[in-house]
Amino acid sequence: MRRGAAAIVGAGESRIGKHPDSTSLGLMAEAATDALAQAGLGFDDIDGLITTPTRIDGWMMPCTVVASALGIQPDFFTTVDIAGASGTAMVHQAAMAVASGACHTVLCVAGQNLLSGLSRDGAVAAMASKGSAAHAELEQPLGPPIPALYAMVAQRHMHDFGTTPEALAQVAVEARRHAARNPNAHKSRPISVEDVLDAPRIATPFGRLDCSLVSDGAGAVIVTTPERARALSRRAAWLLGSGYAMGHPWVGDSADLSTTAATRSVASAFATAGLAATDMDFACLYDCFTITVLLELEDLGFCPKGEAGDFVLSGAIGAEGALPVNPHGGLLSAGHCGVPAGLFHVVEAARQILGHGGARQLDRTDHALVHGNGGIIGVHCTLVLGGEDS
Amino acid sequence: MGNAPFDTVVRCEACGQPRAYPRPLCPACHSPDTVPFTPSGRGTVYTFTEVHRAPSPAFGEEVPYTIALIDLEEGLRLPGRLTGSDAPRCGARVELDASPDGYPVFRLLPEDGQP
Numbered sequence: 042m043r044r045g046a047a048a049i050v051g052a053g054e055s056r057i058g059k060h061p062d063s064t065s066l067g068l069m070a071e072a073a074t075d076a077l078a079q080a081g082l083g084f085d086d087i088d089g090l091i092t093t094p095t096r097i098d099g100w101m102m103p104c105t106v107v108a109s110a111l112g113i114q115p116d117f118f119t120t121v122d123i124a125g126a127s128g129t130a131m132v133h134q135a136a137m138a139v140a141s142g143a144c145h146t147v148l149c150v151a152g153q154n155l156l157s158g159l160s161r162d163g164a165v166a167a168m169a170s171k172g173s174a175a176h177a178e179l180e181q182p183l184g185p186p187i188p189a190l191y192a193m194v195a196q197r198h199m200h201d202f203g204t205t206p207e208a209l210a211q212v213a214v215e216a217r218r219h220a221a222r223n224p225n226a227h228k229s230r231p232i233s234v235e236d237v238l239d240a241p242r243i244a245t246p247f248g249r250l251d252c253s254l255v256s257d258g259a260g261a262v263i264v265t266t267p268e269r270a271r272a273l274s275r276r277a278a279w280l281l282g283s284g285y286a287m288g289h290p291w292v293g294d295s296a297d298l299s300t301t302a303a304t305r306s307v308a309s310a311f312a313t314a315g316l317a318a319t320d321m322d323f324a325c326l327y328d329c330f331t332i333t334v335l336l337e338l339e340d341l342g343f344c345p346k347g348e349a350g351d352f353v354l355s356g357a358i359g360a361e362g363a364l365p366v367n368p369h370g371g372l373l374s375a376g377h378c379g380v381p382a383g384l385f386h387v388v389e390a391a392r393q394i395l396g397h398g399g400a401r402q403l404d405r406t407d408h409a410l411v412h413g414n415g416g417i418i419g420v421h422c423t424l425v426l427g428g429e430d431s
Numbered sequence: 432m433g434n435a436p437f438d439t440v441v442r443c444e445a446c447g448q449p450r451a452y453p454r455p456l457c458p459a460c461h462s463p464d465t466v467p468f469t470p471s472g473r474g475t476v477y478t479f480t481e482v483h484r485a486p487s488p489a490f491g492e493e494v495p496y497t498i499a500l501i502d503l504e505e506g507l508r509l510p511g512r513l514t515g516s517d518a519p520r521c522g523a524r525v526e527l528d529a530s531p532d533g534y535p536v537f538r539l540l541p542e543d544g545q546p
Binding site: 169293 | 452484487
C-alpha cells in the first residue's frame with residue numbers, strides 16, 4: 042500500500058458501556074451515522090463495507106447482514122476476522138479496495154452488545170470456549186480464561202526483563218486517567234497503582250484491573266480516495282503506512298513470548314510512511330491487558346527491548362508525556378466489546394487528527410501510530426496515520 | 432493414541448522435529464509423515480500463571496490452579512498443569528506427574544541444593 046493511498050474522513054462511535062437495550066446492529070448503526078456525519082456524507086455515498094464477526098450473533102456473512110441492516114448495497118464488501126487486529130486491518134483493506142478501484146468510499150463498522158448480550162461471566166466463558174484463543178485440544182482442557190494466556194506472556198516478560206507488577210499497574214492507571222476526559226468511556230472513576238495491585242486476582246500477575254472491560258459498543262470510520270478526501274475540504278487522517286505480521290495462533294506455539302511479530306508489522310508500516318517511531322506524536326495501542334501495551338511499546342520501537350516498564354513508570358504514556366497512548370482510555374477503561382473493539386483505537390487516532398478530541402484533544406497530532414493484535418499477541422496489523430498527505 | 436497424556440505429540444519422520452500442536456505438515460520441512468513419539472516428561476517451566484478466576488463453572492471448584500508452558504528436554508514446548516509445594520518460577524525443573532484427566536500435569540522438582 043503506497044503512502045497516502047487513502048484517507049479516513051470520518052470517525053464515530055456508538056454509546057459505549059452498559060446499555061441493556063442495545064443490539065450489535067443498533068450499535069453499529071449509531072457508530073456509522075456518527076462517522077458519516079463527521080465526514081459530511083450520507084449512506085448513499087457509501088459503496089464499500091467492511092465489518093467483523095460478532096460472537097453473540099453468530100451470523101453467516103456478517104458483512105451482508107450489516108449492509109442489509111444499514112440499508113446499503115455496496116459494490117465491495119467483506120468480513121475481516123483476525124481478532125484484535127481486525128480494526129487496523131479493516132482500514133488497510135479499505136485502502137486496498139479504494140486504491141484498486143473496486144469502490145471509492147468504504148464504511149468500516151464493527152460492534153457488539155457483548156455485555157448486555159452475554160453478561161460479564163457469559164462473555165468470559167464464551168471467550169474461553171470453542172472458537173477462542175485457547176487451543177481446543179491442548180489448552181482449553183486446562184481451564185485457562187483468556188487473561189491466563191496473556192498472564193503467561195506477562196510472567197515471562199517479568200522473568201526476562203525484571204518488569205514489575207507496578208509497571209503493569211501504571212498502564213491501567215494511565216488508561217483510567219485518560220478515560221476521565223472521555224464522556225463516552227465505560228469506566229472513568231480514577232484508580233491508583235495500589236487499586237490495581239489490590240484488585241481481586243484473575244490469573245497471576247493479573248488482577249481484575251489489568252484486564253480489559255466487557256462492554257457494549259461499536260465504532261466506525263469512513264475511508265475514501267485521496268481525490269474525494271481533498272474534495273470534502275475538511276481535515277482528513279491520511280493512511281501513510283501499514284503493515285501486517287503473522288506470529289503464532291496459540292500461546293504455546295510461540296518460540297519467544299517476550300518479543301512479538303509487531304517488530305515486523307511496524308517495520309513495513311514505517312518503511313511505507315518514510316517515518317520512524319520518533320516521528321509519532323501519539324499512539325493508539327491495542328490494550329486487552331496491561332502487558333500488551335508494554336510489549337507493543339518495545340516491539341514498535343518506542344523504547345528499547347525490556348525497558349517498557351521504566352518507560353511507563355516515567356509518565357511517558359500520559360496525556361502530557363513523551364508519547365500519549367490511548368487518549369480515549371482504551372480497552373482497559375473506555376470500553377471493550379470483543380473483536381470489534383480494535384476499531385476503537387483507529388477511531389480515536391482519526392478523531393485526534395481530525396481535531397475532534399474534545400476535552401482530551403492533544404496538542405500535537407501530525408503523526409499517529411495505531412496497532413492491533415489478535416490472538417495471544419500472535420497476529421499484528423500496524424497503521425501510520427497523519428494529518429497531511431505528503 | 433496410546434500416548435497419554437501426550438496424545439498429540441509426534442515426531443516428523445523426514446526431519447525428526449517433534450511437535451505438540453497437531454498439524455498435517457511438519458512446520459520445519461512440510462513433510463506429512465510422522466512417527467510415534469513419547470516425551471520423557473522432563474523439562475523446565477517456560478512460563479506459568481496461577482488461575483484464580485475460572486473461565487466457566489466447570490472449573491470453578493478447582494481454583495486456584497496453575498497452568499504452565501513446559502519446555503521438554505526433547506526440544507518441544509507444550510501446555511500443562513503444574514503442581515508442587517514450591518512457588519513456580521520460570522526455568523524451574525519439572526517432571527511428569529500422574530495425569531488422570533488426560534492432559535499433562537507436571538510436578539516441580541526441588542531446587543538444587545535444597546532438601
